[in-house]
Amino acid sequence: MPSQxxxxxxxxxxxxxxxxxSLTLVSSILGATSNWLVLRFLHAALSAPNPNVAFGSDExxxxxxxxxxxxxxxxxxxxxxxxxKRLGLxxxxxxxxxxxxxxxxxxxLFYAPQATSTPPSISPAGLGSPRTTLPMRSPPGAVPGRSxxxxxxxxxVRGNVTTKAEPGIAKxxxxxxxxxxxxxxxxxxxxxVIEQQKSSMEDGDExxxxxxxxxxxxxxxxxxxxxxxxxxSEWITALQQSAHATVLTLATDAPLIQNASTSDVKMATPLExxxxxxxxxxxxxxxxxxxxxxxxTGAAKDVSGVLRISRGGGLNTSEKENLEEREALYFxxxxxxxRVFGRGES
Amino acid sequence: MAPINLSxxxxxxxxxxSKLLSLRDTASPLTLVLDSLxxxxxxxxxxxxxxxxxxxxxxxxxxxxxxxxPDGVDAFVSTRRKSPADIVKEVSAVYQPVAAxxxxxxxxxxxxxxxxxxxxxxxxxxxxxxxxxxSIIAPTSPSAKIDVSLVVTHHQDVPELPQQSPYSPSPIxxxxxxxxxxxxxxxxxxxxxxxxxxxxxxxxxxFGLEEEQEGILLGRLDRLAGTGQAEGIVIExxxxxxxxxxxxxxxxxxxxxxxxxxxxxxxxxLLDDNVLYNPPxxxxxxxxxxxxxxxxxxxxxxxxxxxxxxxxLPYFDAQHNDGPGEGGRILYDMGEEDDFDEEEDEI
Numbered sequence: 001m002p003s004q005x006x007x008x009x010x011x012x013x014x015x016x017x018x019x020x021x022s023l024t025l026v027s028s029i030l031g032a033t034s035n036w037l038v039l040r041f042l043h044a045a046l047s048a049p050n051p052n053v054a055f056g057s058d059e060x061x062x063x064x065x066x067x068x069x070x071x072x073x074x075x076x077x078x079x080x081x082x083x084x085k086r087l088g089l090x091x092x093x094x095x096x097x098x099x100x101x102x103x104x105x106x107x108x109l110f111y112a113p114q115a116t117s118t119p120p121s122i123s124p125a126g127l128g129s130p131r132t133t134l135p136m137r138s139p140p141g142a143v144p145g146r147s148x149x150x151x152x153x154x155x156x157v158r159g160n161v162t163t164k165a166e167p168g169i170a171k172x173x174x175x176x177x178x179x180x181x182x183x184x185x186x187x188x189x190x191x192x193v194i195e196q197q198k199s200s201m202e203d204g205d206e207x208x209x210x211x212x213x214x215x216x217x218x219x220x221x222x223x224x225x226x227x228x229x230x231x232x233s234e235w236i237t238a239l240q241q242s243a244h245a246t247v248l249t250l251a252t253d254a255p256l257i258q259n260a261s262t263s264d265v266k267m268a269t270p271l272e273x274x275x276x277x278x279x280x281x282x283x284x285x286x287x288x289x290x291x292x293x294x295x296x297t298g299a300a301k302d303v304s305g306v307l308r309i310s311r312g313g314g315l316n317t318s319e320k321e322n323l324e325e326r327e328a329l330y331f332x333x334x335x336x337x338x339r340v341f342g343r344g345e346s
Numbered sequence: 347m348a349p350i351n352l353s354x355x356x357x358x359x360x361x362x363x364s365k366l367l368s369l370r371d372t373a374s375p376l377t378l379v380l381d382s383l384x385x386x387x388x389x390x391x392x393x394x395x396x397x398x399x400x401x402x403x404x405x406x407x408x409x410x411x412x413x414x415x416p417d418g419v420d421a422f423v424s425t426r427r428k429s430p431a432d433i434v435k436e437v438s439a440v441y442q443p444v445a446a447x448x449x450x451x452x453x454x455x456x457x458x459x460x461x462x463x464x465x466x467x468x469x470x471x472x473x474x475x476x477x478x479x480x481s482i483i484a485p486t487s488p489s490a491k492i493d494v495s496l497v498v499t500h501h502q503d504v505p506e507l508p509q510q511s512p513y514s515p516s517p518i519x520x521x522x523x524x525x526x527x528x529x530x531x532x533x534x535x536x537x538x539x540x541x542x543x544x545x546x547x548x549x550x551x552x553f554g555l556e557e558e559q560e561g562i563l564l565g566r567l568d569r570l571a572g573t574g575q576a577e578g579i580v581i582e583x584x585x586x587x588x589x590x591x592x593x594x595x596x597x598x599x600x601x602x603x604x605x606x607x608x609x610x611x612x613x614x615x616l617l618d619d620n621v622l623y624n625p626p627x628x629x630x631x632x633x634x635x636x637x638x639x640x641x642x643x644x645x646x647x648x649x650x651x652x653x654x655x656x657x658x659l660p661y662f663d664a665q666h667n668d669g670p671g672e673g674g675r676i677l678y679d680m681g682e683e684d685d686f687d688e689e690e691d692e693i
Contacts, residue, residue, distance in 0.1 A: 021413050029561040180468065223467065228507070230462040233411070234426055240413055254560040260505035261555050273505050277465055280504045280555070283383055283563050284459065285411045293561025310564040313386030313501075 004337035006043050006087045010328055011340050014288070014309055016044035018208065018245035023314060025286040027252040027279070032292040032305035034249040035075070035083065036330075036338050038210060041247050042068060042080075043087050045208045046094055065099070065205045067197050069170075069243070071190055073105040073216040077169050086336040092168045098200050101170040101193050108172045110220065170196075175217075179226030183235045186217075194242050209243035211236070215250050218278055223270050229278035236282070250279050252291070286312030288323050295329075304332045307340065356616060359595040362585060364612045366527060368397045369454055372493045374585065375483055378525035379499045383564050384554045385533040385579055387499045391456055393599060394497060395419060396607055403452045404444050406437060408482075410462045419456075420444075430463065430473055434481045445492065452493045455482060461504045464517045471510055475520050498525075503555055525586075532580040534598065538622055577601045580617060598623075 007015070015037075018024060028034035045066040072080065080102065081091045094100035170193045173186055197207060214232060221227040240246045260268040260276040268276075283289050291308045308327045330340045365373045381387035395418040398405045406421040415422035421440035425433050441453060463469065483494050498521065506516060515523075522528060533553075540550035553565035581597040596617035605613050618624050646654070680686060 023413075027561065027563055032561060226467050228465060228467045230466040231468070233462065237411075237413065237426060252561055252563055254558070257555070257563070258558050261503065261558075268505070270507075273507055276505045277461070277507070279563070280383065281411070281459075281461060281501065284386060284501050284504070289564055291561055291563055293559070296559070306561075308562070308564075312564075313381070313383060313388060 004333065004339050006047070006337075007040055008330075008338055008340035010342075011040055012044070014290070014323075015041050018247075019287065020244060021240065022245045022287040023240060023282070023285055023312070024245065024247045025283055025289045025312060026247060026249040026292070027283075027289065028249060028292045029251065029253045029294065031294040034212075034292055035079075036332055036336075037290065037292065037307075038070075038212060038247070038249060039080075039083055039087055040338070041208070041210060042070070042084060042100075043089060045206075046089055046100060065202070067099050067101075067201065067205065067207045068210060069101045069103065069190070069194055069197060069207065070210045070212065071103040071105055071173075071214075072212040073109070074213040076106055077102050077104060081168065083336065095168045095170070098197065101197055102168055103171045103173060103190055103193055104169050105173040105216075109175050112174065175221070178221075180231060182221075182225075183217075183227065183231060187235055187238050190239055191242055194239075198242075206244040207242075208245050208247065209239060210247045210249075211239070212249050213251065214248060215256075215275060215278060218274055219271060223274060229274045229281060232278055233281055233285070248282065248286075250282065251275075252279055284313040287314045288312055302331055303329050305330055352616075352618060355595065356619070359593065359597075360612060360614065360616065362593060363581070363583060363595070363597050363614050366583070366585065367393060367614070368401060369403055369452060369493075369495045370401075372495060374527040375495060376479060376525050377495065377497045377527045377529060378521050379497060380502050380528065380530045381499060382501065382503045382531070382554070384536060385531040387531060389579055389602060390529070390531060390581070390599065391458070391497070391499070392416075392602060394454065394456065396602075398454045400608070400610070401452075403454050404441065406440060406453065406455045408433065408437060408455060408457045410457065410459045412458050425463075430469060430478050434478065437482055441492075453495070455494060455496045457496070457498045460498050460500050460517075460521070465504075465507050475517055476524055479524065527583060527585040530582040530584075532582065534578045534580050537580045537617075541623065577604075581614070 026034045026037055045068050070080065077091075084091045091100055091102065095102065171189055173189055175182055176185065194207065194209065201207065214236065218227065218229065218232050236246070236248065256272060256275045257279060258276075260273040261280075289310050289312045291310070292305055293308070294305050295303050296306070306327060307330050309323075310325050311323055326342075328340050328342050330338055332338050362373070365371060366377065379387045379390060381390075395405055395416070397403075399418050404421070405419050406423060407416065407419045408423045408425060410425050412422075423433065423436050423440060428436070437455060464475070479496065479498070483496050500518065500521060506518065509516060536551075536553050543550045555563060555565075557565060578598050578600045581599055583593070583595050583597060585593045585595075587593065597614045598617050598620050599614050
């Protein structure tokens with residue numbers, strides 16, 4: 001099979017040129033994950049304006065530089081770096097150029113490394129340390145060879161924010177306390193990175209904020225910590241205000257959505273209710289909703305899943321609603337290339 | 347339904363929706379808009395704002411989920427990190443300068459979604475929805491008489507959290523109890539599909555979340571958009587008059603691209619008047635008992651009909667004579683063309 005263009009032509013208009021202060025929701029289920037689509041968003045915003053890509057002609061690179069801040073709650077930096085490399089994006093280099101910032105919401109969200117003051121050269125080794133339970137956290141040996149980029153982030157107010165500057169990672173989020181105060185602290189951390197990115201921005205530049213699976217926060221804290229759907233979506237609203245466009249990925253697996261939606265509400269657990277309220281509430285706010293699901297008719301050799309793009313319930317600030325709703329199939333190839341095609345086409 | 351009824355509804359109910367949407371005579375102080383992902387309330391809110399602009403009504407948007415001030419909104423109240431009491435205060439504060447200049451006596455307050463407020467963990471247990479809404483509507487100073495209309499949007503598909511007190515009614519029951527009009531929104535293409543299924547006695551199809559298919563949040567695909575087919579939103583209105591009598595009606599609001607923003611005339615129509623929903627009968631129902639056509643003349647001439655009516659059937663005659671035994675006779679009046687055969691008829 002011939003190698004695919006990094007950005008499938010069918011998708012190009014949906015993942016690039018997101019309207020101002022818009023919210024795009026990407027929903028995924030276990031069998032149809034959203035990573036590839038997030039990478040397409042990254043690529044659309046970050047790829048160099050060289051005309052060798054297929055969509056180069058219709059990409060209006062009229063001097064608008066785009067920056068991306070990626071907040072990932074589900075996957076490590078390593079994952080995104082290797083996957084982006086397959087698309088021809090060097091995230092480490094882009095981070096050096098202040099075009100990209102990665103915020104790690106996974107590795108130390110609930111885990112405070114006690115050796116915060118130790119120099120970073122020790123922690124990758126992790127020799128005999130019983131605490132290194134998550135192997136994906138340690139940076140690979142190759143990376144420290146690169147001169148560690150001193151990340152000049154404004155330090156968070158909390159003392160226990162990690163001071164360790166791992167290359168490429170602008171900040172590691174850490175959850176502390178409970179209720180709104182803890183969300184405020186997370187928000188402050190993220191917006192400090194956004195502000196820092198913005199400081200090198202010129203007029204007309206656009207900053208895209210991608211938050212990968214913020215529903216983890218809800219699932220991990222829950223109503224007992226004073227955090228519910230309303231609080232999380234307010235938190236997202238605050239982050240939205242500082243970005244040009246926001247992309248969210250959320251899980252819409254059946255138990256998380258439908259247990260609470262059916263008439264028998266009494267049976268739903270608090271998590272199911274809160275998660276459904278969060279996802280449906282955000283879909284009401286979103287300008288576009290990209291839903292990923294598996295093929296209705298079962299597994300197929302040449303189809304990975306179905307992508308449905310619909311308009312959300314959000315109030316459009318611009319008068320013209322040019323988002324065309326459509327449903328397409330996609331297929332992720334072995335080399336990471338993705339083909340997006342209509343039903344019946346191949 | 348009878349055609350007389352339809353014309354009655356056409357005059358009265360169209361006047362009613364026109365009054366409600368244009369906020370005339372404070373026909374409805376509290377309107378509850380129930381929407382879903384399949385048909386969001388956005389087009390209706392835009393229509394409210396458009397009409398308010400035409401009649402120079404002051405528009406306030408209390409934003410629980412809108413990020414930026416939309417066009418046509420005079421005052422934008424963000425609710426982030428605010429207690430309900432603060433929201434009420436701010437809503438009345440933004441109107442103060444306008445009230446002083448006496449430019450407009452009418453005011454429209456839109457709440458884009460009440461769900462975040464109802465589901466909030468921060469709101470203290472003493473929060474009372476009815477007093478919250480009441481204090482928004484109530485005039486700030488009793489001397490200045492302002493007509494306030496409040497439009498509250500509630501997303502039906504967002505699940506409600508369990509009540510803190512099991513004895514208090516759920517927020518949605520409180521809302522439907524308080525509201526003077528309740529507008530439920532439906533997608534026109536879905537209404538058409540469901541009607542088509544009902545007409546064939548099939549189970550009506552469901553869309554979006556109700557499909558209960560994994561990974562589907564929204565079922566709406568506007569395949570018909572742009573073709574001029576099945577565009578617009580269906581408004582199911584329940585209006586409670588002051589007398590207590592309720593009015594139920596279904597309307598159709600065409601999409602905003604169909605008319606200019608300055609269009610002064612009423613654009614909402616009855617759903618029953620729509621050609622797609624209620625296609626015109628192929629034949630007039632009054633001429634329904636027409637004979638089937640054929641090459642033979644199956645009808646009766648006037649003379650034949652008269653003679654047929656003149657025939658007295660035997661059992662009528664049998665009822666006149668009393669007593670048994672009289673029944674078995676054959677009554678027959680000889681016609682002139684009859685040939686009486688003496689032998690044959692002798693018994």
